[in-house]
Amino acid sequence: MTKALRISRSFTEIADLIAENEGQIADSFAAAFADGGCEVRLAASDECVSAEMPDPREVQLAIEMMVTTLFxxxxxxRLEPLGERIAWGVVQSFHKVAGGLEGEADHAAxxxxxxxRENDGSEVANAGIEEAQxxxxxxxxxxxxxxxxxxxxxxxxxxxxxHPWSSPRATLTSGKRTASVIAAADFLAARRAKRIEAQAPSGPxxxxxxxxxxxxxxxxxxELDAxxxxxPAxxxxxxxxxxxCDAIAAAWAARSGIKLVTFTLDRRLGKRAGFARNEAMMRLRPVEAVVCEGSGLQSHLARLVRDGGVPAHFIAQDASRTRHRV
Structure with missing residues (x-):
């Protein structure tokens, strides 16, 4: 991590950062903890439960208190330098639980x-589908x-x-289709569409x-704020x-609530990996680009951007040499 990002925040600064995005944060919690009003289970062996979801605001405040209290x-x-490590582990614990649940959800789906696909229209089959759903x-x-x-x-x-936290890393043709089968199929289709958007976010x-x-x-x-x-999307x-630069941009995306797509190197391509990555990024048909001074890979991307007619901003270490090509 660059030295520019290792900054100590005061209580006031942290409060201001939270207040700046309070509306967006509240909306996220309200959506994630919305009460669907139906029975659910978290394991095949569990009984169905109809208890309410936790209060969104209380969960939000608990998370804030958990992390800030550590610091x-x-x-x-003398233990102050360990605060970041412990807080990283707190976030990682949520990440691991979410990942485990996601694997279980995929298996259930x-x-x-x-x-x-195997439904024969019987009452037993329909009951099994409803339980699985x-x-x-x-x-x-x-x-x-x-x-x-x-x-x-x-x-x-x-x-x-x-600086930002980051982790170490068919259709039935039978006429016997019933309402429960159709509902389950629609559920799976909606689930797939939601997953695609999360993994391949749409937007410029x-x-x-x-x-x-x-x-x-x-x-x-x-530059990114502008x-x-x-x-906005x-x-x-x-x-x-x-x-x-990439770490700085990731920190900006985390602060601004902007979706971030990271292109890693395909090491199997050897020396050509970086150039192949640049070409893959250009295939996204970008609407704008920011290229900061760096190595030959940045020069290569800058050429691709210019040749592709993409509005671009070339930022040099020396501010007087920074150029904008819109």
């Missing part, structure tokens, strides 16, 4: 799909809630440390790439480096 009790003590719905609901908690914990980690793509040695994060954030003002695509 508060260690601040100005596959089983539900099998039941739909109840489980799938409960697990998906739990994944949404845990992911929301993880994301907010990650936001608090970012507010405290100044803005490319970003830069060198690994960079200190002036304010210039990069200012682009976001013009393109933008999706930021970076070259996935964990320090320098």
């Amino acid at each position: 508060d009790v260690l601040r100005d003590t 596959r089983k539900l799909g099998d039941l739909v 109840t489980l799938c719905h409960g697990l998906d609901e739990a994944v949404e809630a845990m992911a929301c908690m993880r994301d907010h914990a990650a936001q608090m980690f970012h507010a405290e440390t100044g 793509i803005v490319l970003f790439s830069g060198g690994q040695i960079w200190e002036d994060h304010a210039r990069i954030w200012g 682009i976001r003002a013009r393109i 933008m999706v930021l695509a970076t070259t996935a480096q964990d320090k320098g």
Whole structure:
């Protein structure tokens, strides 16, 4: 992580960062903890439960207190340097639980799909489908809630440390189709569509790439702020480096609530991996690009951007040499 991002936040600064995005945070929790008003289960062996979801506001405040208290009790003590490690682990714990639940939900969805395909219209088959759908719905609901908690914990980690948290990494043709089968099929289709949007977010793509040695994060954030003002629905695509310009851009995306797509290297391509990554990013048909001074890979991407007629901003280490090509 670059030295520019290792900043100590005061209580007032953290409060301001939270207040700046309070509406968006509240909406996220309200959506993730919405009470569907139906019975669910979180394991095939569990009984169905109809208890309400936790209060969204109370969960939000609990997450904030959990992370900030860690830093508060260690601040100005000899253990202060460990605060970031512990807080990272807190976020990682939410991440692992969410990932485990997501795997269980995918397994349940596959089983539900099998039941739909094999359905013979009998009462027993329909009951099995309804039970499988109840489980799938409960697990998906739990994944949404845990992911929301993880994301907010990650936001608090970012507010405290100044840099973003990141983790180490068929159709029946029979006429016997019943209402429960159709409902289950619709459920699976909606689930697939939601997953696709999460993994391949729609929106105007803005490319970003830069060198690994960079200190002036304010210039990069200012450039990205200006682009976001013009393109509020933008999706930021970076070259996935964990320090320098890409780390600064990732921190900006976390602060701004912008979806981030990271393009890692395909090591199997050897020396050509970086150039292939640039070409893959260009195939996204970006509407704008930011390229900061760096290595030959940044020069290659800059040429692709120019040749493709993409409006671009080329940021040099020396501010007087920064150019805009719109």
